[in-house]
Amino acid sequence: MDPKRELTSVDLAALVGEFGTYEGAKVDKAYLYGDDLLRLKMRDFDRGRIELIIEVGEIKRAHTVAPERVPDAPGRPPQFAMMLRNRLSGADFAGVEQFEFDRILEFVFDREDGTTRIIVELFGQGNVAVTDGEYEVIDCLETVRLKSRTVVPGSRYEFPDSRTNPLTVPRDAFDREMEESDTDVVRTLATQLNFGGLYAEEVCTRAGIEKGMDIDDADEDDYDRLYEAIERLALDLRNSNFEPRMYFADDGGDGNGGDSGDGDGDANGDGDGDADDSSPDRVVDATPFPLEEHVELAAEPYDSFLAALDDYFFRLELADEQEPDPTDQRPDFEEEIAKYERIIDQQQGAIDGFEQEADALREQAESLYAEYGLIDDILSTIQDARSQDRPWDEIESRFEEGAERGIDAAQAVVDVDGSEGTVTIEVDGEYVDLEAGRGVEQNADRLYTEAKRVEEKKEGALAAIEDTREDLEDAKARRERWEADDGEDETEETDEEDRDDREWLSMPSVPIRENEPWYDRFRWFHTSDGYLVIGGRNADQNEELVKKYLEPGDTVFHTQAHGGPVTVLKATDPSEASSSDIELPDSSLEEAAQFAVSYASVWKDGRYAGDVYAVDSDQVTKTPESGEYLEKGGFAIRGDRTYYDDTPVDVAVGIQCEPYTRVIGGPSSAIEGQAATTISLEPGRYAQADAAKRVYRQFRERFEDESFVRKIASPDRIQHFMPPGGSRIAEE
Known part of the structure; x- marks a missing residue:
């Protein structure tokens, strides 16, 4: 079986109680690694140092870890981490809650100046949203813009739609969920009751119910046993009646199942031991209590579920690192491509289904208006009878009598449900459920609203299918690159530079050599000829560049369009003697022009x-003509200008590995020769922060040493080199 990489809803329900023992701990610092791993360093009077890890990427987890297992701090804290430090430093951990039975945890921190909530979404793409005490989003790792819910800075955080909570579901609601299913028992528990696959099977096993039993074959006795098994599970979770276990798949030994030890060594729950040679081959799960579904697996007991999770994910990471080097064997691209194609087919089917459902709901709403008088007669009859306290059974009987007498309104009534306060009618051969206490317009509005909600689901599915299509194209491109590299390896004349690039990408550990040049706070790049180009990020920096850093021999670029940065092509370094005799190469001038137009309003629009002009440094002045006024960041030009008409935008972002390890960005002709790998961008629909996260994920896929990418190329750092406005990764 495959190892667990995401915590389940049952896991989170168990964690809430154990996290409660840390209430009162104070936050020291927050760290963000890449775009999906958050670390909170806290201290407790009794326990000392506490390290909380939250990961929302391919692995989705939230638990404490032993201090010696935390990753080294990133060199430069990104904006998200700095925001958390400002809000949480010295704050008290006030507790954590699970949102209903969803895979969402809400961590609460209190300080004298207010409350901060960290809402962790451990489903789908994963997300971390930071809100104030009133749930206004301060910042989030992923922006969510769906019609059904929005998670963006400045808006109120919106939880996903409520789903059935199997731990609190009343018996009558449980029976109704089961009876309305059209599949087998285990799938019903997994989907309708939201248990997920493993715990749906566990409930069936504990209840002694055949998992594949068709729901139509289940009787009252079966429902009794299932509901009792769920109640026992819920009781264990409420009372923290745990016996945590870590489970192993013994791939090569003679493991005979059951608990494999007496709690010695690392099984004592202290979480500070390493996996040793005597352990079974692979960790596959960690659970808050023993599972009958895992009875055949070797297991180790733990004192706490948090300790079990700490050890489990530590060993899982070790196992992942020991997997065969993917560069030594050809990846199964065909299987990956087939998988994405299957997913696209499923997503397209869901989209088609949403369209049909929305159309049907709108048609129902329109039919209400088409038969307005008839339906108003039905609803008014029910409302008048209820105002006289007539029972629902009597109302239903009156409609049946009316139907026998041939009354049109009565004949249209199919069913009356007093428990739900609804009436089902037949209009144009279609059944429509109406809320009896509302009028025709209100019922029609409800159907239109429901149609909109289904349309929102379709929008989410459309976004998801686009992501899957990008994954498919990426897999095809990687296959082509692999096959091209194979062909190059068979020839004697392999390009030396390409060989160096592959070496950096495949190195298991890339050494970090950091350097923060004086110009790092500006926009900057080095041309393919080695000249430095600097651009202002705002009016203050434009002003500073002209007043402080503009030297004889430099060339200044600016776009014809309003809103462009001051761009300076430096002839010399500030530490060198300036000279007006240096002749700058045409290639550097053209790259500087591209830089100027790419980071201007041209890209944002x-x-x-766009059109760009260039002037010598002595043509630029901050002194206006008589009667003129220069705004902050503005300047006056004297003399002739050299124009670069219709200069194309061109921005690439890359990771440089020598002489320093850092993110760089600028025109692709300059960047490609200086970086181990690059990604080209073009104007597009993704917000700057979202596009930066997409670039970061591709960089992580390209480097064998993912930790290196996390440390030096966070989305925040990548965004530093991206143009303002929307972007997308250019098609290969």
């Missing part, structure tokens, strides 16, 4: 080219 979604255009692919």
Whole structure:
């Protein structure tokens, strides 16, 4: 069986109680690694140092870890981490809650100046949202813009739609969920009751129910046993009646199942031991109590579920690191491509289904208006009878009598449900459920609203299918690169530079050599000829560049369009003697022009080219003509200008590995020769922060040493080199 990489809803329900023992701990610092791993360093009077890890990427988890197992701090804290430090430093951990039975944890921190909530979404793409005490989003790792819910800075955090909580579901609601299913018992528990696959099977096993039993074959006695098994599970979770276990799949030994030890060594729950040679081959799960579904697996007991999770994910990471080097064997691209194609087919089917459902709901709403008088007669009859306290059974009988007498309104009534306060009618051969206490317009509005909600689901599915299509194209591109590299390896004349690039990408550990040059706070790049180009990020920096850093021999670029940065092509370094005799190469001038137009409003407006002019440094002045006024960041030009018409936008972001390890960005002709790998961008629909996260994920896929990418190329750092406005990764 495959190892667990995401915590389940049952896991989170168990964690809430154990996290409660840390209430009162004070936050020292927050760290963000890449775009999906958050670490909170806390201290407790009794326990000392506490390290909380939250990961929302391919692995989704939230638990404490032993201090010696935390990753080294990133060199430069990104903006998200700095925001958390400002809000949480010295704050008290006030507790954690699970949102209903969803895979969402809400961590609460209190300080004199207010409350901060960290809401962790451990499902789908994963997300971490930081809100104030009133749930206004301060910042989030992923922005969510769906019609059904929005998670963006400045808006109120919106939880997903409520789902059935199997731990609190009343018996009558449980029976109704089961009876309305059209599949087998285990799938019903997994989906309708939201248990997920493993715990749906566990409930069936504990209840002695055949998992594959068709729901139509289940009787009252079966429902009794299932509901009792769920109640026992819920009781264990409420009372923290845990016996945590870590389970192993013994791939090569003679493991005979059951608990494999007496709690010695690392099984004592202290979480500070390493996996040793005597352990079974692979960790596959960690659970808050023994599972009958895992009875055949070797297991180790733990004193706490948090300790079990700490050890489990530590060993899982070790196992992942020991997997065969993917560069030594050809990846199964065909299987990956087939998988994405299957997912696209499923997503397209869901989209088609949402469209049909929304159309049907709108048609029902329109049919209400088409038969307004008839339906108003039905609803008014029910409302008048209820105002006289007539029972629902009597109302239903009156409609049946009316139907026998041939009354049109009565004949249209199919069913009356007093428990739900609804009436089902037949209009144009279609059944429509109406809320009896509402009028025709209100019922029609409800159906239109429901149609909109289904349309929102379709929008989410459309976004998901686009992501899957990008994954599919990426897999195809990686296959082509692999096959091209194979062909190059068979020839004697392999390009030396390409060989160096592959070496950096495949190195298991890339050494970090950091350097923060004086110009790092500006926009900057080095041309393919080695000249430095600097651009202002705002009016203050434009002003500073002209007043402080503009030297004889430099060339200044600016776009014809309003809103462009001051761009300076430096002839010399500030530490060198300036000279006006240096002749700058045409290639550097052209790259500087591309830089100027790419980081101007041209890109932000979604255009692919713009006009740029260049002047010598002595033509630029901050002294206006008589009667003129220069705004902050503005300047005056004297003399002739050299124009670069229809200059195309061109931005690439890359990771440089020598002489320093850092993110760089600028025109692709300059960046490609200086970076181990690059990604080209073009104007697009993704917000700057979202596009930066997409670039970061691709970089992580390209480097064998993912920790290196996390440390030096966070999305925040990548965003530093991206143009303002929307972007997308250019098609390969």
